[in-house]
Amino acid sequence: MGKVIIFTHPDCLLKDNGSNHPEKKERLGVVLKAIQSIDDIDTEVRLAPLATNEQVSLVHPESHLRDLFSMIPASGLVTVEQEPNADTFLCPNSKEAILRACGAGIAAVQSVMQDGAKRVFCAVRPPGHHAETTRANGFCFVNNVAVAARYLQDKHQVKRIAIIDFDVHHGNGTQEIFYNDSSILYGSIHEHPLFPGTGLSAETGVGNIFNAPIAPGTTGEDFLNIFKSKILDNVDKFQPEVILLSAGFDAHRRDPLANIDLEPKDYFCITKEIVDIANRHSQGRVVSFLEGGYDLVALAESVVEHLRGLK
Numbered sequence: 001m002g003k004v005i006i007f008t009h010p011d012c013l014l015k016d017n018g019s020n021h022p023e024k025k026e027r028l029g030v031v032l033k034a035i036q037s038i039d040d041i042d043t044e045v046r047l048a049p050l051a052t053n054e055q056v057s058l059v060h061p062e063s064h065l066r067d068l069f070s071m072i073p074a075s076g077l078v079t080v081e082q083e084p085n086a087d088t089f090l091c092p093n094s095k096e097a098i099l100r101a102c103g104a105g106i107a108a109v110q111s112v113m114q115d116g117a118k119r120v121f122c123a124v125r126p127p128g129h130h131a132e133t134t135r136a137n138g139f140c141f142v143n144n145v146a147v148a149a150r151y152l153q154d155k156h157q158v159k160r161i162a163i164i165d166f167d168v169h170h171g172n173g174t175q176e177i178f179y180n181d182s183s184i185l186y187g188s189i190h191e192h193p194l195f196p197g198t199g200l201s202a203e204t205g206v207g208n209i210f211n212a213p214i215a216p217g218t219t220g221e222d223f224l225n226i227f228k229s230k231i232l233d234n235v236d237k238f239q240p241e242v243i244l245l246s247a248g249f250d251a252h253r254r255d256p257l258a259n260i261d262l263e264p265k266d267y268f269c270i271t272k273e274i275v276d277i278a279n280r281h282s283q284g285r286v287v288s289f290l291e292g293g294y295d296l297v298a299l300a301e302s303v304v305e306h307l308r309g310l311k
């Protein structure tokens with residue numbers, strides 16, 4: 001039974017989106033509380049460093065961060081996109097939260113490449129998978145999982161990386177960033193139609209993108225069958241050296257932003273299937289990033305099942 005290392009930081013709790021916004025600080029609060037209360041998993045919590053400009057620039061041009069940070073208000077909130085998508089806000093604490101969330105991923109992949117860690121979970125916010133090369137959207141500013149992947153390529157010469165995204169929304173940012181990179185497999189299962197609208201099966205990149213859109217009302221058994229046949233079978237063939245996860249928990253039946261009917265135990269099964277592939281091809285190395293999940297009860301219980309699958 002292995003240890004799960006958790007990277008997080010109190011700065012990630014400060015990011016404010018105003019009242020009535022689903023991506024609220026309490027999300028991370030309940031996740032950290034759930035992690036503290038788990039007694040059947042060996043966890044070790046470590047503090048996430050701030051990502052450096054150089055690390056972020058592995059994915060995003062320097063102007064992206066400069067433009068975003070120049071918009072940060074002294075008080076209150078500013079939106080980074082105009083209507084009808086004006087739901088991605090900067091607040092006075094945004095810079096630290098964004099850089100800690102990204103820095104967690106850097107430290108996480110460092111720990112698997114240099115310290116022999118096998119399973120790592122980045123308990124962070126803001127999330128990242130909607131962030132495109134030069135566009136913040138969908139509550140995301142920097143694509144945390146993409147920066148970690150580029151860091152693995154750049155600093156550790158990793159040749160094949162799989163990014164598996166089981167957040168209920170398609171990771172348009174991750175797909176855009178790696179659309180022409182055959183060394184990265186991106187596989188996503190997501191509700192369709194739903195924000196952001198991308199992620200059709202026909203979007204295949206250079207043969208490295210695998211999208212599995214699923215209908216509202218899909219339940220756990222069907223979800224797992226589609227996930228295995230459309231995503232995991234391809235990951236297995238790809239034989240990744242490291243597996244990164246965009247772990248959103250908004251396909252839970254209670255989630256207010258989507259309409260998929262997963263139960264908490266389904267996240268255990270999803271994770272276990274991924275871990276089996278990692279044990280076959282990736283020396284067991286799985287680094288998971290918290291993305292969405294907007295019902296506090298559902299999020300806490302789903303993260304616990306995810307960590308049970310990872311251990």
Ligand SMILES: [Zn+2]
Pocket residue numbers: 167168169248250291292293
């Ligand atoms: Zn989501």
